[in-house]
Amino acid sequence: SAVISQKPSRDICQRGTSLTIQCQVDSQVTMMFWYRQQPGQSLTLIATANQGSEATYESGFVIDKFPISRPNLTFSTLTVSNMSPEDSSIYLCSVEDVGFQETQYFGPGTRLLVL
Amino acid sequence: AQTVTQSQPEMSVQEAETVTLSCTYDTSESDYYLFWYKQPPSRQMILVIRQEAYKQQNATENRFSVNFQKAAKSFSLKISDSQLGDAAMYFCAYRQGGSEKLVFGKGTKLTVNP
Numbered sequence: 001s002a003v004i005s006q007k008p009s010r011d012i013c014q015r016g017t018s019l020t021i022q023c024q025v026d027s028q029v030t031m032m033f034w035y036r037q038q039p040g041q042s043l044t045l046i047a048t049a050n051q052g053s054e055a056t057y058e059s060g061f062v063i064d065k066f067p068i069s070r071p072n073l074t075f076s077t078l079t080v081s082n083m084s085p086e087d088s089s090i091y092l093c094s095v096e097d098v099g100f101q102e103t104q105y106f107g108p109g110t111r112l113l114v115l
Numbered sequence: 116a117q118t119v120t121q122s123q124p125e126m127s128v129q130e131a132e133t134v135t136l137s138c139t140y141d142t143s144e145s146d147y148y149l150f151w152y153k154q155p156p157s158r159q160m161i162l163v164i165r166q167e168a169y170k171q172q173n174a175t176e177n178r179f180s181v182n183f184q185k186a187a188k189s190f191s192l193k194i195s196d197s198q199l200g201d202a203a204m205y206f207c208a209y210r211q212g213g214s215e216k217l218v219f220g221k222g223t224k225l226t227v228n229p
Contacts, residue, residue, distance in 0.1 A: 001162075031215055033215070033217075041221070042206060042219040042220060042221045042222055043160075043206070043217075043219045044219075045216055045217065048215050048216075058216075090158055092160060094160075096215070102148045102165075102167075102210055102212070103148075103150070103162065103165055104162075104217055105162060106152075106159065106160035106161075107159075108157070108158065108159045109158045109159065109160075111158065
């Protein structure tokens with residue numbers, strides 16, 4: 001399976017600021033995904049990012065709040081904009097397995113605390 | 116919309132014993148995939164096992180196996196010879212064929228007692 005890294009691993013931010021999270025994969029992948037995991041909760045898909053096209057957002061998530069870039073087949077960023085304490089969560093990126101495209105593998109996550 | 120239900124918020128097992136985690140799902144589709152992921156305190160989501168709906172044979176991965184009951188829409192995970200390192204949150208997930216979206220259950224926290 002692909003090796004996925006995320007930066008930063010954790011951060012503490014002030015409300016009203018923005019944070020950009022990076023996701024790097026060690027192989028070329030078509031689909032990359034961004035999830036949010038609020039404290040004590042399950043994972044919720046934020047958006048799907050394909051290289052060369054606009055990200056597709058799930059209901060309840062908008063581009064102005066969570067802009068996503070996908071400049072190439074191994075990298076993506078998620079920005080959490082104008083943060084509030086409600087944005088405190090773990091943010092995870094995932095990729096589809098090349099051999100089993102129905103299967104997603106996850107990065108280690110970014111733990112965000114907004115004060 | 117598809118939903119995934121994990122009815123056991125917490126479970127515990129003695130080391131070396133066997134434990135079964137429950138998962139049910141709701142779908143009208145015939146083409147789909149089911150997964151169990153493990154999330155230890157390090158928060159890394161780790162794929163434990165996957166099952167294609169069209170396969171009748173239950174998936175196994177070493178000490179991990181599933182009981183896939185398609186008619187009952189049930190997908191339980193059995194962990195044999197439990198180890199301390201198995202302690203984690205376990206999430207059941209569903210993916211419809213042709214869709215990229217994974218739908219997760221709320222998770223079951225597994226404690227392994229020495």
